Amino acid sequence: DFFMKTWVLPFNKGNAEQKELLGGKGANLAEMTRLGFPVPQGFTITTTACLDYLENQEYLNPSILTEINIAIAALEDETKKKFGNSQNPLLVSVRSGAKFSMPGMMDTILNLGLNDETVLSLAKDSGDERFAYDCYRRLLQMFGNVVFDMDHQLFEKIVADYKQTHQLVSDSDVTADGWKEVIVAFKVLFVKLKQRDFPQNVEEQLLLAVEAVFKSWNNQRAKTYRRLHGISDSLGTAVNVQEMVFGNFWDTSGTGVVFSRNPATGEAGLFGEYLMNAQGEDVVAGIRTPKSIQTLKKDLPKVYLQLKEICEKLEAHYKDMQDIEFTVEKGKLFILQTRNGKRTAKAKLVIALDLFKEGMITEQELIERIEGNDLEEALHPAFCKEDKKEKESWVSGLPASPGAAVGQIYFSADQAVEASKRGEKVILMRAETSPEDIEGMAISEAIVTCRGGMTSHAAVVARGMGICSVVGCENLSVDEKERVAYADGQVVKEGAVLSVDGTTGDVYIGELRLEKNNTQLPLKELFEMLDKQSSIAVRANAETEKDITTAMELGATGIGLSRTEHMFFEKKRLMLFRKLILAQTLEERIAILETLKEVQKEDFKRMYYVAKGHPMTIRLLDPPLHEFLPKNEEEYQETAEFVGKSAKEIKQKANALAEVNPMLGFRGVRLGVAYPEIYQMQAEAIMEAAVESYFELNNWMEVEIMIPFTTDASEFQRIRQLLEERIQEVFHKYNQPVPYMIGTMIEIPRACILADEIAQYADFFSFGTNDLTQMTYGLSRDDSPKIINQYMTHGLMKEDPFQVLDEKGVGALMKMAIEKGRKIKPELKIGICGEAAAHPDSIAFLKDYAIDYISCSPYRIPQAKLLLAKG
Ligand code: ADP
Ligand code: MG
Ligand code: MG
Structure with a gap:
């Protein structure tokens, strides 16, 4: 087995399929070589060799060594150069490359093979002494850093000092003699810090470099990166040894x-x-x-x-x-x-669609390429346009990674991490970022740098993580020690609030308001493809015009849950509703209901208008009445004035309505039983709006009236009858019937058990997963977090059932209810609403349920559609 292992493979022997063995970089270098692209020649020392080395206490076994020597000899033949020779020396790069790309995580050494002798030859052959010594000093620098872990800033300081003494501005101003001087200083640094010379023997250089790359697989940066990206620790890295080509050679390079x-x-x-x-x-x-x-x-x-x-x-x-x-x-x-x-994420979407249109990939491939959270990420927030117009940016740079974020600035990754632990939203601002900053970057809302371009470390990492970022803000300076940043004569201290726009590259002092932005995305095209792939539609939970409009833009096929009580939350309506609750007589109540009806009717008409003929499920009043009563003294006074009663009287009423356990009390259909006139008023408003809209828009609105909290067929039947009476009156009044359905929310276990009976009277079921979970578990929604935390720490619960639906219990109840209901009424329409239904782990099993739709908040719709469409 040992003898069958591949330790080394020349580029011209491998291909792109061998990522496991050659690493991504090596496999692609081999593939490009195979396809005849202009790739400098070389070979890959395999991940197998790396693992062998690491498993054997960092011992390079002789067969690996032999194969490396053979490969070098072959490379010498091909390039007609000789490694370590004083004439025509072979120079190579030593490049790490694991199966998955880990940008900046592992280390690379260039110009290996240079020493005091070969550098002379490079100078002579190239006719450019300056160039040769520039290469040599780079080797010392990279070698010292990668192999001997010498801080690269020490090297840079030597260069900076040299330039300062000689009044030079940039590296390219340094002459050959200058680099020679720098090299002497570098060599001294090796002795001083490592008590050894920089190795002049090129074979030693190569082996030390290879081993350093192998070891770098286990450095802290690499480990952190793998942890953050879920990459296995047991893959190992390959090492590519490749003939050097020179971009730092004259002006045509x-x-x-x-x-x-x-x-x-x-x-x-x-x-x-x-x-x-x-x-x-x-x-x-x-x-x-x-x-x-x-x-x-x-x-x-x-x-x-x-x-x-x-x-x-x-x-x-x-x-x-x-x-x-x-x-x-x-x-x-x-x-x-x-x-x-x-x-x-946005680019992913656009590129996948374009590649599909260009015939490069199939529709199925396109869908598989886009991942669950890409769509959510693509819909990243943006700042309010008005705010952007009003405010002037403080500094600007390159828009490296789109999105918008507000947070407090910190100038080092450590401080950023500390602040984030305190619960702050953090913006990391640095001169430039490096792999050591990775943890600080991961927890930041935004990353801002003074230097670097669109492919700088900060830009690449931010894009990969979906974090908004602005890089290369040229007139910004950061003083990490003093913990301040300044630009444009303005000083900003650590902890100050900034707003960062990664889409335009602007940074603002202070807070800008966020606005969700989904324009310019080719969502429509995508949705058409997705919808073909699944028989389960996705609707929205929404009750305002704005939310419904957003939902429609985000591909909702209808509204699955419109909570009518939300319409009473607005101040004036709330007062009116309080007046209703506090009314003494039926007549008084009916007068107020008449006003409320008109208000709701107008709301519904506006909602139907933006829902554009798509089906809409409207839930009749659900919460217990006392939830609408004043919460504090001030509100009591205000209400007292409005309804013309004393605060004391109102308090008495509130006491009378108070319940020990309101969530299991006078709510849902039980309100309909006690105050049928409220439900009737709502039905009237819903249907009058439907008929009037029909006249105005000449388009049916598929209205689905939903009765919440049903436990038994009899109560449902009673309410249905009360509603039907009113609905017929409406049709009569307008002399125009329109289609409608009356169904129920299934959210109590008893309703699941008796689903067949309820289905006799109901046109549709909609599972309310929040209440159903609460009651199935006997676990109060509002108090659940501390209990669930306990259970999680003891390993008794894997997931919060209010976030991911509980397939075993709640799922089983739903399945039973679906079966029972469909048995009685095969055409029974069935939906699941509740945010947890849209969680990827919920969708994973709901996909196989015989349901017509799931309903969730507007911004989760695209993701839900995608997950349903995936095979
Ligand atoms: P990373 O994985 O961090 O991108 P690479 O191994 O790709 O590291 O090396 C970084 C850079 O070094 C390359 O982008 C390239 O510019 C340069 N480089 C690597 N090998 C060679 C070579 N043989 N000749 C010239 N430049 C090289
Ligand atoms: Mg690279
Ligand atoms: Mg690198």
Whole structure:
């Protein structure tokens, strides 16, 4: 078995399927080599070798070593260069790459193979001494950092000091002699900190580098990243050893990152950045501000065209948007990496739809590619337009990851984490971010940086996490020590409230109001596809014009729950309703009901108007009456004035209405039994509105009147009869009947058990999962959290049944009720409403129920549709 293991594989022997063995980077380098793309040659030391090394107490077994040596020899032959030779030396990069891309998590070393001798040859062959010593000092820097864990800031300080002493501004101003001086200082640093010299032996360099990459699999950053992304610890990383090409060589060289489509918006066309005369990660590191890929057209027109063609080919080959790293050496293009690009949820949606339209993927593939929470994320909040107009931004940068967030600023990841633990909403503001910041970034509402471009660490990570982000705010400075940021003469201290708009790249001092934003998303097209895939529709819980409008835009096929009591919450109506409750005589009540009816009728008409003929379930009054009575002294006074009674009298009434256990008391259909005139008034309002709308819109409204809290067929039958009387009167009055249904909410276990009896009289069932859960468990909704927490800590409950429906208990009751009801009445319409029904884990089993729809809050509709459509 040991002898069957693959320790090393040259690029020209592998392919894209071997991600497990070669890591994502290695497998794609092999695939591109196989397909004839211009990839510098090299080989991959496999994840198998990594695991073997880590399992054997970090011991590199001799067969791995032998295979590495063989591979180097082969690479020497192919490149006609020699590793460590003083003439024509082979230089390589040592690049980590696990199965799943972990940006910036593992480490890479460039220019390996340089030493005091080979650098002379590089200088001579290239005719550019400055270039050669620049490469060498970079090797020392990366090697020291990756292999010996020397703080990279120590190296940077040496460079900065040198530049300051010699009054130089940028790295490119440093001459060959300058770099030589810096290199001497670097070497001293090795001795001082590590009590050893930088290894001049290139074989030693390679082995130390390979082992360092292997070990980096277990560093804290990598572990944290894996934990946050649910990646297994037992995969290991591969190491790619690849011939160096040089982007830091004259002015016809450069390096960059390009996406085959825009990763923020999904827009078609190349999107990316590059730097001329630069190496490796200069682009991503945000040291210099890179140029947009579009200017490459002017800088190197031939290379641009070639790059564009390669991007298109790679995208067509992988059938997905690619994130490509390239380097140009003296006008010659090399591709150093490709992978499926990370993108925002919105871009995911746009790209999937475009790829489908371009015939690259099927409808089914499209649906599978979009994940449950993408849609919710794509509907990220935005700031109110009025607020944005009124306020001037404090600083602006690049819109790296869309969305909008308000929070308090912190200047270090640790402080951000602390603040978030205190329950604050946090905005992380840094000069630039690095992988060490990852935990602080994960808990932030927004990330703002002073430096770096659209592909900088901050931008990539924020997009991946769906966190709003603005990067590269050029005139912003952050003083981490003093805990202040300043720009434009204004100083902002730690803890101050800022508003960040990742869609436009603006940062504001103070708080802007949020507005949900779902424009520009091709939702309609998507919904059409999704709806074809499932027989279960998705409706909305909504009762205001605004919510109904939103719900319709978000693909609701109707309103599954419209709670009429919500219409009484507004001040004036509440007063009127209080007056009703406090009325002494039936006549008094009827007079008030007449006014209330007109109010509700107008509400319903407006609601029908925005629901555009889609079905709407309207629930008659449900909560116990005393919930509408005043809560404090002030309210008592106010109410007393309005109804013309003394506060004392009202208090007496309130006492009379008080119940020991109101949730099991005078509510729902029981109110209808006690005060039939209230339910009748509501039925009248609903139907008058329906007939009048029909006249005005010439369109039937499918009205479904829902009686809540039913326990028995007899009570339902009684109320139905009372309602029918009024409804007939309405039809008579207008001389125009319209269709309607009367059904019930099934939310008490007894109703589930007697569903067959109730179905004889009801046109539809709608399960109210909140109450049904409460009563099935005998667990009060309002007091449940502390009890559930207890149960969870003892491992007695896996999930909060108010968040994820309880399949075993509540689900079984619903199933029974569905069966019993359909047996009596096969055409019985059945829905499930209640937020928990839309939870992904609930949908996972509700998919198989014989129901017509589920109903949830508007913003959860798209996700619910998607999950129902997935196979
Ligand atoms: P990461 O996984 O962090 O992106 P990479 O292994 O891709 O690390 O290396 C980072 C960068 O180093 C690459 O984007 C590329 O610019 C540069 N690089 C890596 N290998 C080579 C090489 N053989 N020649 C030139 N540049 C290289
Ligand atoms: Mg990196
Ligand atoms: Mg890379």
